[in-house]
Amino acid sequence: MAQRPIVTLTTDFGLNDHFVGTVKGAILSIAPEVEIVDICHSVQAFDILDGALALAQAYSYFPTRTVHLVVVDPGVGSARRPILASSDKYNFVAPDNGVLSLMYARDERLNVRHVTSDHYFLQPLSNTFHGRDVFAPVAAYLAKGVDQEKFGPEITDFVRFNAPKPKAVDAKTLRGIVLKVDRFGNLITNITPQDAPALLQTPAPGFKIVVGKREVTALQSNYADGAPNELFAILGSMGYLEIAANRTAAAQLASAGKGTEVSLVLEGAAAAGNGQ
Amino acid sequence: MAQRPIVTLTTDFGLNDHFVGTVKGAILSIAPEVEIVDICHSVQAFDILDGALALAQAYSYFPTRTVHLVVVDPGVGSARRPILASSDKYNFVAPDNGVLSLMYARDERLNVRHVTSDHYFLQPLSNTFHGRDVFAPVAAYLAKGVDQEKFGPEITDFVRFNAPKPKAVDAKTLRGIVLKVDRFGNLITNITPQDAPALLQTPAPGFKIVVGKREVTALQSNYADGAPNELFAILGSMGYLEIAANRTAAAQLASAGKGTEVSLVLEGAAAAGNGQ
Amino acid sequence: MAQRPIVTLTTDFGLNDHFVGTVKGAILSIAPEVEIVDICHSVQAFDILDGALALAQAYSYFPTRTVHLVVVDPGVGSARRPILASSDKYNFVAPDNGVLSLMYARDERLNVRHVTSDHYFLQPLSNTFHGRDVFAPVAAYLAKGVDQEKFGPEITDFVRFNAPKPKAVDAKTLRGIVLKVDRFGNLITNITPQDAPALLQTPAPGFKIVVGKREVTALQSNYADGAPNELFAILGSMGYLEIAANRTAAAQLASAGKGTEVSLVLEGAAAAGNGQ
Numbered sequence: 001m002a003q004r005p006i007v008t009l010t011t012d013f014g015l016n017d018h019f020v021g022t023v024k025g026a027i028l029s030i031a032p033e034v035e036i037v038d039i040c041h042s043v044q045a046f047d048i049l050d051g052a053l054a055l056a057q058a059y060s061y062f063p064t065r066t067v068h069l070v071v072v073d074p075g076v077g078s079a080r081r082p083i084l085a086s087s088d089k090y091n092f093v094a095p096d097n098g099v100l101s102l103m104y105a106r107d108e109r110l111n112v113r114h115v116t117s118d119h120y121f122l123q124p125l126s127n128t129f130h131g132r133d134v135f136a137p138v139a140a141y142l143a144k145g146v147d148q149e150k151f152g153p154e155i156t157d158f159v160r161f162n163a164p165k166p167k168a169v170d171a172k173t174l175r176g177i178v179l180k181v182d183r184f185g186n187l188i189t190n191i192t193p194q195d196a197p198a199l200l201q202t203p204a205p206g207f208k209i210v211v212g213k214r215e216v217t218a219l220q221s222n223y224a225d226g227a228p229n230e231l232f233a234i235l236g237s238m239g240y241l242e243i244a245a246n247r248t249a250a251a252q253l254a255s256a257g258k259g260t261e262v263s264l265v266l267e268g269a270a271a272a273g274n275g276q
Numbered sequence: 277m278a279q280r281p282i283v284t285l286t287t288d289f290g291l292n293d294h295f296v297g298t299v300k301g302a303i304l305s306i307a308p309e310v311e312i313v314d315i316c317h318s319v320q321a322f323d324i325l326d327g328a329l330a331l332a333q334a335y336s337y338f339p340t341r342t343v344h345l346v347v348v349d350p351g352v353g354s355a356r357r358p359i360l361a362s363s364d365k366y367n368f369v370a371p372d373n374g375v376l377s378l379m380y381a382r383d384e385r386l387n388v389r390h391v392t393s394d395h396y397f398l399q400p401l402s403n404t405f406h407g408r409d410v411f412a413p414v415a416a417y418l419a420k421g422v423d424q425e426k427f428g429p430e431i432t433d434f435v436r437f438n439a440p441k442p443k444a445v446d447a448k449t450l451r452g453i454v455l456k457v458d459r460f461g462n463l464i465t466n467i468t469p470q471d472a473p474a475l476l477q478t479p480a481p482g483f484k485i486v487v488g489k490r491e492v493t494a495l496q497s498n499y500a501d502g503a504p505n506e507l508f509a510i511l512g513s514m515g516y517l518e519i520a521a522n523r524t525a526a527a528q529l530a531s532a533g534k535g536t537e538v539s540l541v542l543e544g545a546a547a548a549g550n551g552q
Numbered sequence: 553m554a555q556r557p558i559v560t561l562t563t564d565f566g567l568n569d570h571f572v573g574t575v576k577g578a579i580l581s582i583a584p585e586v587e588i589v590d591i592c593h594s595v596q597a598f599d600i601l602d603g604a605l606a607l608a609q610a611y612s613y614f615p616t617r618t619v620h621l622v623v624v625d626p627g628v629g630s631a632r633r634p635i636l637a638s639s640d641k642y643n644f645v646a647p648d649n650g651v652l653s654l655m656y657a658r659d660e661r662l663n664v665r666h667v668t669s670d671h672y673f674l675q676p677l678s679n680t681f682h683g684r685d686v687f688a689p690v691a692a693y694l695a696k697g698v699d700q701e702k703f704g705p706e707i708t709d710f711v712r713f714n715a716p717k718p719k720a721v722d723a724k725t726l727r728g729i730v731l732k733v734d735r736f737g738n739l740i741t742n743i744t745p746q747d748a749p750a751l752l753q754t755p756a757p758g759f760k761i762v763v764g765k766r767e768v769t770a771l772q773s774n775y776a777d778g779a780p781n782e783l784f785a786i787l788g789s790m791g792y793l794e795i796a797a798n799r800t801a802a803a804q805l806a807s808a809g810k811g812t813e814v815s816l817v818l819e820g821a822a823a824a825g826n827g828q
Contacts, residue, residue, distance in 0.1 A: 003584045008573065014459035015291065015567065018333040021284065021315030025337030028313070032279045032339050036313070037580070037588070039573030045460050046523045057570035061577030061684070063584050074523050077498025127498045129513030132337065183566035184597050222629025222679045237681030247598045247626050290735035291567065294609040297560065297591030301613030304589070308555045308615050312589070321736050322799045350799050353774025403774045405789030408613065 004035040005143035006063060010055045011071040011131065012043040019129070023071075023136045026122060030140035037062075046074040048099045049163065053180060056102035057238055059090060069139040070094040077127035082115040082134050083158060084142070084151050091148070093139045095130070098159045105162075116152035166191045166264075174264045178211070179240065181257055185249020187211060189262045191241040198266055200235070206267035209233055211243050212256030220244075229253060280311040281419035282339060286331045287347040287407065288319040295405070299347075299412045302398060306416035313338075322350040324375045325439065329456060332378035333514055335366060345415040346370040353403035358391040358410050359434060360418070360427050367424070369415045371406070374435045381438075392428035442467045445539070454487070454536045455516065461525020463487060465538045467517040474542055476511070482543035485509055487519050488532030496520075505529065556587040557695035558615060562607045563623040563683065564595040571681070575623075575688045578674060582692035589614075598626040600651045601715065605732060608654035609790055611642060621691040622646040629679035634667040634686050635710060636694070636703050643700070645691045647682070650711045657714075668704035718743045721815070730763070730812045731792065737801020739763060741814045743793040750818055752787070758819035761785055763795050764808030772796075781805060 007027055013019035024036050039058045043051040051072035059068050066089075073080075073095040081096040087107035094100050096114070104110060115134070118125070120141050122133040138151060166176030166189075176191040189211075198205050199219065209216040211231075218232040226232050226246030231253055236242035243262070244250050251257055283303055289295035300312050315334045319327040327348035335344050342365075349356075349371040357372040363383035370376050372390070380386060391410070394401070396417050398409040414427060442452030442465075452467040465487075474481050475495065485492040487507075494508040502508050502522030507529055512518035519538070520526050527533055559579055565571035576588050591610045595603040603624035611620050618641075625632075625647040633648040639659035646652050648666070656662060667686070670677070672693050674685040690703060718728030718741075728743045741763075750757050751771065761768040763783075770784040778784050778798030783805055788794035795802050795814070803809055 006580060006584070008577075010573070012459075015316070016318040017456075017458050018316050018330045019459070021286070021313065021330075022334040022337050024313050025284075025315075025334055025339075025342075028282060028311075029337060029339050032282070035580075037573065037576050039577075040567070040570050042568040054570045054573075058574040058577055061574050061581060063577075063581045066577075075498075075500045078500040080500075126513040128510065132513065180569075182569050183564075183571070224627045224630040224632075234680065237678040237684065288735075291592070292594040293732075293734050294592050294606045295735070297562070297589065297606075298610040298613050300589050301560075301591075301610055301615075301618075304558060304587075305613060305615045308558070351776045354776040356776075402789040404786065408789065 003063075004033055005031070006035045006037060006066040007139050007143050008037045008039045008059070008062060008066060008068045009041065009071075010039040010043065010051060010058070010068065011041050012045045012047065012051060013041050013071070013131065014045075015041055019131065022129075023131050026132050026136035027140045027143075030137055031144045034140065034143045039068075043072050046072070048072055048074075048097055050180065051099045052102045052163070055099070056106070059103060060106075062090070064089045065091075067091045067093065067139050067143050069135055070099050071131040071135050072099050073097065073130060076130050082130065082138065083112055083155070084115050084138065084148060085110055085112045085158070086148055091142050093135050093142065095135075096159050098161045101160045102163060104160050111148070112155055112158045113148060114152045114155045117150060120151065164190050166195050169263070172266050176262045176264070178256060178258055178260045178262060181251045185245070185251040186236065187243040187250050187254065187256055187260070187262075188236065188238055189241045189243065191262065191264060192239060193235060193241075196241070196264060196266065199241075207233075208265045208267075209243065210263040210265075212254035212260050214254040216243055223247075279339075280309055281307070282311045282313055282342040283415050283419050284313045284315045284335070284338060284342060284344045285317065285347075286315040286319065286327060286334070286344065287317050288321045288323065288327060289317050289347070289407065290321075291317055295407065299407050302408050302412035303416040306413055307420045310416065310419045315344075319348050322348070324348055324350075324373055326456065327375045328378045328439070331375070332382070335379060336382075338366070340365045341367075343367045343369065343415050343419050345411055346375050347407040347411050348375050349373065349406060352406050358406065358414065359388055359431070360391050360414065360424060361386055361388045361434070362424055367418050369411050369418065371411075372435050374437045377436045378439060380436050387424070388431055388434045389424060390428045390431045393426060396427065440466050442471050442540075448542050450540045452538045452540070454532060454534055454538060456534055457527045461521070461527040462512065463519040463526050463530065463532055463536070463538075464512065464514055465517045465519065467538065467540060468515060469511060469517075472517070472540060472542065475517075483509075484541045484543075485519065486539040486541075488530035488536055490530040492519055499523075555615075556585055557583070558587045558589055558618040559691050559695050560589045560591045560611070560614060560618060560620045561593065561623075562591040562595065562603060562610070562620065563593050564597045564599065564603060565593050565623070565683065566597075567593055571683065575683050578684050578688035579692040579695075582689055583696045586692065586695045591620075595624050598624070600624055600626075600649055602732065603651045604654045604715070607651070608658070611655060612658075614642070616641045617643075619643045619645065619691050619695050621687055622651050623683040623687050624651050625649065625682060628682050634682065634690065635707070636665045636667050636690065636700060637710070638663045638700055643694050645687050645694065647687075648711050650713045653712045654715060656712050663700070664707055664710045665700060666704045666707045669702060672703065716742055718747050718816075724818050726816045728814045728816070730808060730810055730814060732810055733803045737797070737803040738788065739795040739802050739806065739808055739812070739814075740788065740790055741793045741795065743814065743816060744791060745787060745793075748793070748816060748818065751793075759785075760817045760819075761795065762815040762817075764806035764812050766806040768795055775799075
């Protein structure tokens with residue numbers, strides 16, 4: 001059985017409207033052999049960092065040659081460019097607004113093009129739904145095997161930003177933020193093991209995390225080890241330090257949410273590695 | 277690679293239950309080669325017009341011969357008929373309650389059948405889940421290539437309704453309503469460019485739109501051109517005049533929602549074209 | 553066209569995060585020929601019975617040899633075992649926490665294995681996302697045709713529970729609960745026709761159902777037969793007695809929800825059959 005080309009979708013379109021279905025129709029009309037896979041359509045509306053996070057957590061689990069289509073596009077219809085970015089393994093189609101930034105930071109060998117070949121776009125071209133009229137057809141033609149060069153010229157001035165990183169307040173204290181709250185109420189911080197390597201030493205040092213209205217002093221290796229209503233820190237599957245609770249939403253226990261400040265204080269150890 | 281037959285789903289089943297998954301299983305058990313594509317499952321419960329709108333915005337973007345399955349069916353188990361409608365390009369399977377009305381209005385060459393061949397239905401046949409027991413198998417057999425005539429006799433008295441149209445209040449004023457609020461908070465009105473062609477003239481005439489608690493006097497061609505917290509009118513991708521805001525929910529700014537009245541007053545120009 | 557192997561997904565991951573997309577990528581990277589079908593991702597977080605109900609309502613509608621992947625896994629990373637269960641028709645991959653219990657109760661010829669062959673797992677293996685690292689790859693290799701014996705030894709002490717059953721309070725009265733509220737606001741009780749066969753006699757006996765703040769005395773055979781704002785009982789497609797209303801959420805009318813007590817009082821007839 002021949003492998004079908006895969007196109008994934010990551011958008012802030014939500015699932016309440018026809019938007020996602022229409023994009024899928026536009027892809028399949030050009031490339032009916034494509035397998036379309038939803039990564040997430042619940043990126044917060046207009047939130048480019050949230051889209052970048054969703055993509056970064058999923059794209060590398062897909063087969064080589066997958067086309068990742070990302071549409072979080074508050075500038076739709078304005079001068080922002082549609083782009084096609086290619087790494088050794090994947091192709092990405094997105095607006096040039098930084099939504100690929102976390103991918104850029106991981107895949108060093110990149111080729112980025114400004115998609116200018118508008119004969120690939122649907123006509124009439126709307127000003128407000130480029131997911132349907134621009135990005136879907138470009139992804140479809142890519143999945144069909146059209147050469148990258150045909151879509152437009154290579155560029156180097158594509159938009160990229162750095163995800164917010166924790167800052168060293170003093171030798172023992174890192175201050176970060178909650179990047180997002182996941183479905184289970186876990187608070188995903190922007191603190192990585194590299195930011196606080198001492199936390200992972202054996203035995204683990206004493207530490208204190210202040211988040212929202214609560215202090216957290218326990219570190220667990222899985223959610224089920226937490227006592228009822230206990231908040232604990234855990235190194236989550238996203239690669240970040242999370243504040244979690246066993247079968248309960250940590251966000252509620254801590255009265256914390258996206259953007260809440262998080263302070264990590266390590267006892268007797270320098271918060272080495274931060275500021276990298 | 278042979279093209280797989282496509283069946284799309286548009287329902288008010290939501291995504292919180294097993295309903296959609298069960299329908300997909302029922303289709304695949306009959307026609308495992310089918311590619312199932314979700315258009316939308318968040319049609320407002322029991323809301324036939326909302327379902328008609330979702331379908332109308334998406335179906336024509338799919339490949340020829342796609343089977344569009346639509347289940348918004350408050351009369352399930354009652355005497356309402358299951359129907360099969362065929363245009364030049366597509367097949368539609370739905371309850372005969374008007375949910376195909378907006379498609380009827382666009383595809384003039386239609387053939388509509390009352391599906392009476394109950395040997396295609398799942399047994400035992402429930403009274404409450406015809407999406408699973410009636411519509412899914414009919415769509416699956418259609419996708420497999422069963423001739424339309426085998427499903428039942430042609431009918432001409434199928435249920436259809438007209439979508440609500442704006443009304444001329446006086447020579448300068450059109451009164452419409454908000455058809456729906458989309459994921460981004462845009463207010464989709466029922467006013468089309470044909471209803472107010474003067475709006476699209478160059479230069480655009482002065483105008484005023486009253487919606488909810490706000491007056492709108494600006495017209496933009498893309499969302500990003502709006503000033504912060506400014507409400508503006510825009511001709512959206514659905515083919516209707518929308519009231520929108522840049523990276524903000526217009527619905528909240530205007531305290532307006534589905535069903536809210538919208539008045540468009542054109543300065544010095546007749547609101548030509550309305551009432552068509 | 554060769555039939556593609558099918559893997560279904562039933563999880564409590566929700567659709568707001570990257571979790572589902574990442575699981576799909578992990579499956580397709582191992583078995584790109586697989587057709588992935590969502591049953592439901594909105595199982596209530598950590599709620600094993602709710603997951604068991606969703607699976608039980610859908611799995612038997614899928615083609616023979618479908619692999620059903622179920623991840624409702626509050627014990628992820630703890631000592632709970634990953635298992636592979638096989639009936640005559642289907643394979644199931646899940647944590648051993650009882651989430652397959654309702655399936656166990658229906659498929660008597662079962663073979664259950666403890667999945668111990670960790671060379672099938674993704675590396676590095678996280679402690680918090682076994683949907684991605686353990687269950688997805690096992691389902692993918694199963695769908696590819698790897699023999700069941702290769703995944704681990706057969707076990708008989710797998711976790712199973714009985715769904716809550718209604719109890720006879722006296723000769724005329726059954727007391728049950730609301731198992732769930734569906735998308736339309738229907739109250740799905742745990743009372744089956746076998747629990748109260750008298751209800752289905754012709755003519756139906758008088759009865760009274762007390763639920764939340766309301767009494768229900770009507771039995772309808774389809775939703776559309778209900779008068780406006782009338783609560784009525786109906787034998788729903790899930791095989792349970794439901795309390796419903798025509799185009800209205802019964803849950804709101806009755807101020808009832810998941811877990812609400814439901815009393816069924818049959819007039820002049822023994823509530824025969826309960827307690828089976």
